[in-house]
Amino acid sequence: MKTYLFVMRRLPHLTSHVQETLDQMLTTAAFDQSVSVLFVDDGVFQLKQGQKPAQMVLRNTAAMFTALEMYDITRIYAEAESLSARGLDADDLILPVKIVSRAEVNDLLKQHQVLIPD
Known part of the structure; x- marks a missing residue:
């Protein structure tokens, strides 16, 4: 089993890119791979409470992040300085x-075999 780290840097709801990365993350986990997620820079806004993507006619990716645990994605990190x-x-x-x-981010990157930036 490989260890994957998805690095989320983008603002939510601007394009479909976050949704596509989230789909890739869930698919990777569904194939019994070890998946971790790191939110840095503007990516920390993806986890902010109270988002209203329906007003932008985009999918609610914040709600989908709450399903990560169902896919055994429990190693979720956010960079303190970005927050x-x-x-x-x-x-x-x-x-x-x-x-x-x-x-600590550098050490986290070294702990994973595959890095996938958004």
Whole structure:
């Protein structure tokens, strides 16, 4: 089994790219691969509570992130500096995440065999 780390950097609801990456993540997990997710930069907004994608005629990817646990995707990380720079903290998010510092991100990347940036 390989270990995959999906790195989510983009704002939600601007394009279908986040949905496509999420589909790829769920498919990878469905084939019994080890999947982790790291939210950095504007990607932390993907987990923000209170999103209203219906107003933008896009799929609610935030709701789909809540299904990650059903696919055994439980290693979910958010970079502390990205959250702080955007005025967010763990209480603002729809999922429990492990908050890692920018210095810890490099170690996290090294722990995975396959990196998939969005």
